[in-house]
Amino acid sequence: MDKLPLFPEQASTFAPGVDHLTYFLLAVAVFFTVLIFCTIFYLAIRYRRRSDKELPHAPHGGMALEIVWSVIPFGITMVMFTWGASVFFNESRPPDNAMPLYVVAKQWMWKIEHMEGQREINELHIPLGRAVRLTMASEDVIHSFYVPAFRVKQDVVPGKYSTIWFQPTKPGKYHLFCAEFCGTRHSGMIGWIHVMEPQDYQRWLSGGAPEGTLSESGQKLFTDLACSNCHKADGTGRCPSLEGLFGKTVQLANGAKVVADEAYIRESILHPAAKIVAGYQPVMPTFQGLVTEDGVLQLIEYIKSLGPKPVVGGGGALGK
């Protein structure tokens, strides 16, 4: 960490793409800045006022020139738009086999939970070369998960999930910042992303002694909150069975169809009346305030484990 870095590290599959876009934007900016500055200097010196009486009769209009310097800049901006949009579109859709992780942002710390049960505060250990997808929730105000070295940022808005994904390409330790003002210790809500070789990552994974994977603690919570009284595995209870629910398309009472993703399950836990499954009565009470964001994530992990096992593929650089 030398004393005066002038350019951030490139540590994710996005970084080169964003940096190429930056070089293009920089080139256009430098070109026009130099063009304007030199033109002004030249004209100002060349036509400086020599006597008070002189009255220049110069052309002060030209349709052709006006069209040139509005069409050409417009063309350049359209290139900027399409390039920027393509990089953005790439960043907004995680690959299907990305390793899921859960992040809970609360005033002034990042709580990160691995599938295998590891819990970390302000630290995130991830294997090299594996796409990682973070599903993030906030317990209080708006935060923003920002890793400059990966060129990614996504606000974490309370009341709904937000998703961010990246694939690290260089082992090392990278800054994690909160980029949306969130209160007194906003500048203290920082941490480190540790990108490790896959074997070091496995050793780190087995090293920690979690009290059970995420879905196991989810199952414990599922029974503690007496969800199993209604949601019976064989579907005989008053509520729909949750076997294999995750990822399935659910038919609602009002005829609409919705894919049962994390957001749907979270909403059904906190606002059950919002989407009633066809053929069932809105009897489920709300668990708003009875279960924390971590609890909801654990329940989702447990419900995921009820269904057919999602393809937990090995490593391999799938990214781009």
Added chain:
Amino acid sequence: MANDAHAHAQSPALRVQFDTETQQKDASTLGMWLFLVTEVMFFGGMFLVYTVYRHAYPGIFAIASSSLNVYIGAANTIVLLCSSFTMVLAVRAAQLGQRQAIILFLILTLVLGGVFLGVKAYEWNEKFQEHHIPGSSFHFEGMQPDEQAHAQLFFSLYFAMTGLHALHMVIGVGVLLFLIRQAQKGKYSAEYMTPVDIGGLYWHFVDIIWIFLYPLLYLIDRHLKG
């Protein structure tokens, strides 16, 4: 130049910065229309919030809005339309310079405006008794706790929009009182009736806001409850 001196001697109501009567009247009218555009954007923000949350929670908003008394709403709308009618007759009387008619119609408009506010106060009081005022005492029977919050959202928008509209009605009543007093002092004639005209524009605008508030708050998905 000649026209400057001449203009000012013409009528006392002409402000110093204007040259002619029509210039002053056009300026005042344009000024009022621009003010009404700011009011459109002002209420527009409220309509946006209402649209967003009606889209987000259609079911609960339908049930909550059906609990409003639609007959009182309709009656109130008709009262406000009557006040608009009498207001336009007042403006017409001002154009013709009929001093007595101006005062009569302005008073009628004032009374109808008062009736509207009275009915609105009664409606709010009814809501108060039913515990539908947002805040700690809010309770909408037959709803889950999280639905209560969404119902409270509807009623907070209901009170915010009708409250803002009522506030503009109160301002309108103030304007009418001013116009009546000026008319009694014989300030308005066929040549100089701009204040009555722009007072009318303001009153009609407040009426148009209610014309949109009434269906949005009272009528949509009314058939659910029948």
Added chain:
Amino acid sequence: MSEHIDSVRTYALVFAALITLTVVTTAVAFVDLGPFSVVVALAIAVCKALLVALFFMHVRYSTGLTRLVVLGGLLWLLILLVLTMSDILTRSWVGVPGR
């Protein structure tokens, strides 16, 4: 603008139309038109607003500038509604929460 004065009859006719439209919109609201109930209610409201604006507020024979101001106001309200709803309605179309 004061040279053109409408007759009381015109105002009375417009007034009557407004009252009937109010009664109609209230009655129609009780009939289940599904998604169209919103459209019908707003359409009637727009008609009433036009009647008030054109006749009562004399927009019918006012200067082009006044009409431009009225249209401008409505257009800006539309910009606010349409562009904000463009975000609200297309949320999670890409199937990813929060995108």
Added chain:
Amino acid sequence: MITAAVPERENYLNYKYGIKSWLLTKDHKRIGLLYLFTVTLFFCLGGAFATMIRIELLTPQGNFVSSETYNKLFTMHGVAMIFFFLIPAIPATLGNFFLPMMIGARDLAFPRINLLSWYLLVIGGLFSLFAMLAGGVDTGWTFYTPYSTTYSNSWVIATALGIFISGFSSILTGLNFIVTVHRMRAPGMTWMRMPLFVWSHYATALIQVLGTPVIAVTIILLFCERVFHIGIFDPTLGGDPVLFQHMFWFYSHPAVYIMVLPAMGIVSELVSVFSRKPIFGYQFVAYASMAIAVLGFLVWGHHLFVATESVYSALVFSFLSYFVAIPSAIKVFNWTATLYKGSISFATPMLYAFGFIGLFTIGGLTGLFVAALGFDVHVTDTYFVVAHFHYIMVGGTIMAYLGGLHYWWPKITGRMYPEGWAKLSALIIFLGFNLTFFPQFILGYLGMPRRYHVYPDEFQVLHVLSTAGASVLAVGYLMPMVYFIWSLRYGKVASANPWGATGLEWQTPSPPPVHNFDVTPIVTHEAYDYSTVIGQEVEVG
């Protein structure tokens, strides 16, 4: 050097004295001076906060002020500078003073409403000042919910009320300008003969009238949410915090055009007068102002690219954001083309105009950077964006504001400012500004987030450079305050038209009489026809 006491001709300054003559004046010129005094006060206040922020950022650890205080400092810096300096500054001081004179009117259409708008700014200012003294507000000038409505325990309501009231001051000024331009132009002053200063203020007035009411209603909803917790922006009760951001930025992005359009109007005047040549492509520059005002309302979503806005909506807003950049580019190219074959004088106002064009070009081009989606995801909420909007606000608006003040000072006060000192301070401001904000572009791309009280060590060198620049900039801003006041007493007595300009405001004596024109002027020539003014003695720049 005391100038000879020339026989006092009655003008708007000496026709009446006493506090009442100022506090109850209906003269647009006096109200312009009242605004000048008020906005300068708030500029000093905002500048003080900026100085403390820069001192704090000298060291990576937060050891100058606590983090609560730091959060209040950058919030109050934002509120004071934006709502009480940048938005009212040019339209309410120079605009109020010169718009009526430039179109040959005796005053604005509604003088009493003009005075009311000053009182609203002062009352709003007092509310915010009270909030600052009572303990400050720590939500950032953007007041994002749910922090501002549920979690902040600072003076949010008082500050929001202050901004709410000062918003109406802006609405009334805009309304006054539109009606004046439409209804009170002198005979012969067609739209295409109006000075570009008037065109840009007309476009600004449109934004003020159409945009400000939306933030007024947003503040009312914020007030209701914070006091009654009714869930409009509170996610636990079903509200949507992103909806607040939509309504906030619907006004706040066009607000940045309220701040920069008047500055463009000034630069159009300065470039034309000091090249002694009509502006290149008059109608293009005029319609560019209108295009900026209209397109400025379609682009606010680029502030929400990472705020869980939907992907397709982000695409639409990014696409539209590039449309609003084109008129600004047209203006810069037209100003530069005006210099061709001109007779260019390097008087201080022209130096400020050159400064504006240069820095606004950099500011505008970095705007194209942050409009590109992929790039913005990396740099939004970092110092890159801080540098971008300071290049346009400080490098653009304040440079042009100072240029306008110097250009019209002889007309306002009847005295000339000291040319030597003015050029020196212009140079100091230019250098200090670049040293302050260019390092922040690099900081931003490195990933230094905004509003950070503590930062990693590797960013310290760039922060030290930035603070050094800020102190140079502060010196640069103090100098005009000194020599402008000095010039009131000791400045050279100014003639009616020291620059050989063609505007109607220069056809009145300096300082102008109470009703501007003894006789309403008849306009016969085009906007910048210098053949009519040749032969008058001219200040050698």
